[in-house]
Amino acid sequence: MNMMGxxxxxxxxxxxxxxxxxxxxxxxxxxxxxxxxxxFILFYQSNCQSCRICDSSRRG
Incomplete structure (x- = not known):
């Protein structure tokens, strides 16, 4: 991490x-x-969480 920074x-x-x-x-x-x-951060997080919820409901 330090090297990348x-x-x-x-x-x-x-x-x-x-x-x-x-x-x-x-x-x-x-x-x-x-x-x-x-x-922006909150919007991105909410989109990621909703995608996970949709994916899990489709599977099963």
Whole structure:
């Protein structure tokens, strides 16, 4: 995990740093970005869980 993290940091570290700085330059942007990321994660998790429920009901 550490090796992958350091490789990712070397590959896109400066670009990611600039992007994060731009997205969090003021409090309003910070809150908005946090809400969007949280919504995306929750939406993805709910879709994955519903797929598992549908797959298990089809099997049996």
């Amino acid at each position: 350091s490789a990712l940091e070397r590959a896109a570290g400066s670009k990611m740093k600039k992007m994060v700085e731009a997205l969090t330059s003021n409090r309003f942007k910070e809150v908005l970005v946090g809400m969007l990321v949280t919504m």
